[in-house]
Amino acid sequence: MKRDGVVLGAAMDPQTKTLVLDPLIGRTLSQYRIESLLGQGGMGVVYRARDLKLQRPVALKLLPADLTADPERRKRFVLEARAAARISHPAIAQIYDVDEQEGTIFIAMELVEGKTIRTLIENGELDLLGAIDIALQVAGGLAKAHAAGILHRDIKPANVMQTPDGHVKILDFGLAKLLNPETSTLMLAGGGDSSSALAQTQVGALKGTPAYMSPEQVKGERLDARSDIFSLGCMLFEMTTGKAPFARATAVETMHAIAFADPPALSSIRPNLPVGLRQIVSKCLQKRPEDRYADARALVEDLRVLRRETESGLVRGLSLKERLDETLDRLRHLTPADYAWLAGATLVVASVIYLLLAKTGSMVQLVPLAVAVLLLYRKIRDQPRKLSELFARKVAQIPEVRLIVCGEGKITVGVDRAVGQLYGRINEQLNQCNQKLFFGQPMSVVIRDDLSPEETRQMLAGAGVQYVRDDAIQAHDSTASASRR
DSSP states (O other), X not given: OEETTEEXXXXXXXXXXXXXXXXTTTOEETTEEEEEEEXXXXXXXXXXXXXXXXXXXXXXXXXXXXXXXXXXXXXXXXXXXHHHHTXXXXXXXXXXXXEEETTEEXXXXXXXESEEHHHHHHTTOOOHHHHHHHHHHHHHHHHHHHHTTEEOOOOOGGGEEEOTTSOEEEOOOTTOEESOGGGOOOBOTXXXXXXXXXXXXXXXXXXXXXXXXXXXXXXXXXXXXXHHHHXXXXXXXXXXXXXXXTOOSSHHHHHHHXXXXXXXXXXXXXXXXXXXXXXXXXXXXXXXXXXSOSSHHHHXXXXXXXXXXXXXTOOOOOOHHHHHHHHHHHHHTOOHHHHHHHHHHXXXXXXXXXXXXXXXXSSGGGHHHHHHHHHHHHHHHTHHHHHHHHHHHHHTTSTTEEEEEEETTEEEEEESSOOHHHHHHHHHHHHHHHHTOOSSOOOEEEEESOOOHXXXXXXXXXXXXXXXXXXXXXXXXXXXHHHHO
């Protein structure tokens, strides 16, 4: 839940912005003075409060007054806090306290400032590296939670936020469930076994957000850590393409797609994404849990490798089998209109060849057609070079860009200072150029704000220099003169 740039340790659906007087505002529960309402959802109401002992702001989550008579809901509320409080990790919103006063149960938790990933996606504020880094941090937090025996069950962009300094926080363990309830030592007040309350929702209950549920969640089957991995795969898909892989018009259609439909290929939405990313997302979104990553730690390792390759500009080429698989996958996901155009074009070409052969009875008349095809091939062959030149002309108009060097599909852009918006502008130009590419590997770009004088000298002395800003040339000349002395 987000309001005025503040996201609580438990995210919920936004409510009306109409000002409503709340009788709890101004009251003190234990050591917490309630200051304002932040939001409410199915498992509680959340207030901004002040910890009077430690003099710090907190998010205070209370069970709604009209639901306090429900013993099962009270148990789940307390269990949420005790389960989440067991986890200590930079990527998980911290639980400070759980208490009860005058029949009101509440949880004091970290009040986190920043933006939800949902907001970042909707505002187009995520570039590829940003999406990978968020997924890596979330996977690390999940690995810690899973190691403690806790499953989140509602990983989605609205339940993950990014602070202004780039750190990620997983919010809302309101659906948390112990992985091994029979081994849990958590006890509810009054001596009851808290794990039983979680175990009751283990099979046959639908808990979570439809577009990000795993197939086993949709079917009401027993869950384990691989369910969270599927949900994170959905989130990573959306962060890199802007679209949720299984979202449909209704919740029922969405859940049916999750259970039975294949996700669209990443390359069909954004064709220049790295092979490693496509493989990671594909493995996360496998229907059978045993075909996914065995645990979040394995996912973390692959994401780390992908981040290193992306930062360095290394993009592994596709094998022939992968190219064929990708082509077939694109064909499977063509729209009816695309199939019609493809069939029409094939029919036209076949008809021309047939008529020429029927009229002449020889292949001589096909020579002009062959020449035209060769000229077209030459144009397509030179297209990558022309597109890299087009990219350089466009990006050179950005004031912060100092130099651009192209070579073998990899473009290095030297900038004064690497900021998020600059990444977005450069990647937008890259996407536009790659969309025009008929064949071959898409271009990749490395944005550098840490080029040393020696690296700059080597780049300017080599081939492929497309653009150099005037002051960069002057700095290079000054460095060269100093070195000669």
